[in-house]
Amino acid sequence: MPMPDKTTDLTGAIALIPDAASIMVGGFGVPGTPFCLIEELVRQGQKNLTIIKNDSNEAGMGVDWLLQSGQVKKLITSHIGLNPNAVRLMNEGLIEVEFVAQGILAERIRVAGAGLMGFVTDIGMGTPLAEGKQRVIFEGKEGILEPALKADFALVHADTADPFGNLTFNATARNFNPLIAMAARCTIAEAERVVPLGKIDPGHVQTPAPFVDHVVALPDLPEVYGIVER
């Protein structure tokens, strides 16, 4: 019984995304950011997007392309400090930005991917980040109810994929990628290498294929994936 083949072309995969979609994007800085998927999203021009990503990359890279082309309505993120363009758009009211503590962002996504509704935490208690959030008394202590965070699409960058969608990640390029892969209705993974079924040791798979809907094989990597010269 062969496993299904989910390989598809870049254009067709991104064409699945409609206007006003919510999209999770992998990456922490450059490592793990799916630049080719983002670039194609810019080329196709879907509008009013909600982007969920740890950071907004640096000016001139990745998510910043979507910001510059005016496709983003809202950004849910942990920080945007390395991208002055994102800070300016926020300050001018041209995009809405929701800041979430980094580990709470990761956990809200993880919990959505685990099919749960939310979790209770004391992170942020006594600070402005707790204001307006639902409080819960749990085992005698007060906590905050953090809702699961899911999305319509996840754009993932993997090191290696097989055609079924089993994925592995490289070093700190893992970050949010395996989490978002589980939390979206439709997960699109770009991979630096697509190898035949069976070539990834089943014990070394980091994202199991049932979470992945489409696999896009990358051509030779564009320069943007390389070492950042600051």
Add this chain to the structure above:
Amino acid sequence: MALLNAKERMLRRAAKDIEAGMTVNLGIGLPTQVMTYVSKDLPVCLHSENGIAGVGALVTKDKADRNLIDAGGAYISPVPGASYFDSAVSFALVRSGRLDLTLLGAFEVAANGDLANWIIPGRFAAGVGGAIELAQKARKVGVITTHTDKHGNPKILERCTLPLTAINCVDRIYTDMAVCDITSEGLILKEIAEGVSVEDVVNATGADLTIPGAPLPTF
């Protein structure tokens, strides 16, 4: 050895509190520079919240791995025994108390241990990153900061004026002038920088400071 300036002595002093066996997270900026003063032979596990336990030396661009950075974006090497993990696992490690020590920067720190280090309303609001969880959940929290801001105003206050990162979380403050501990009895002067008087420290501090009777160690 060349004479160290006040900042270098502050970093060297903070480095002395990194002990064998610890798992440590160093915040972006000044705290990361503490590593310069930690012995290469000391068995310590450095965590970076982007997904590595076992951060090694910085590497030059020509030797860098494009997939391997620390949370500040610097290209690093892994030490033997390092591990990589996703962001949920990374903060599970933080929140569950596996970090023995974190050293963080500060805009303001209060005598009750409150820390403000992520937002200056109207001037700087780029997001909190991982600071809340580090400050709230590391077993020991040290702050590394200049004693006063660039206008000479104290950064150690009775109460913070800026929005807080976390409440009652800071255990020790390392500055260019002094080392102070935050205890249930309040703010206590523990050590003093060479060439600085107790009076200088008191004048530069915006909170009540308990001065022990015995002569203070210098650093």
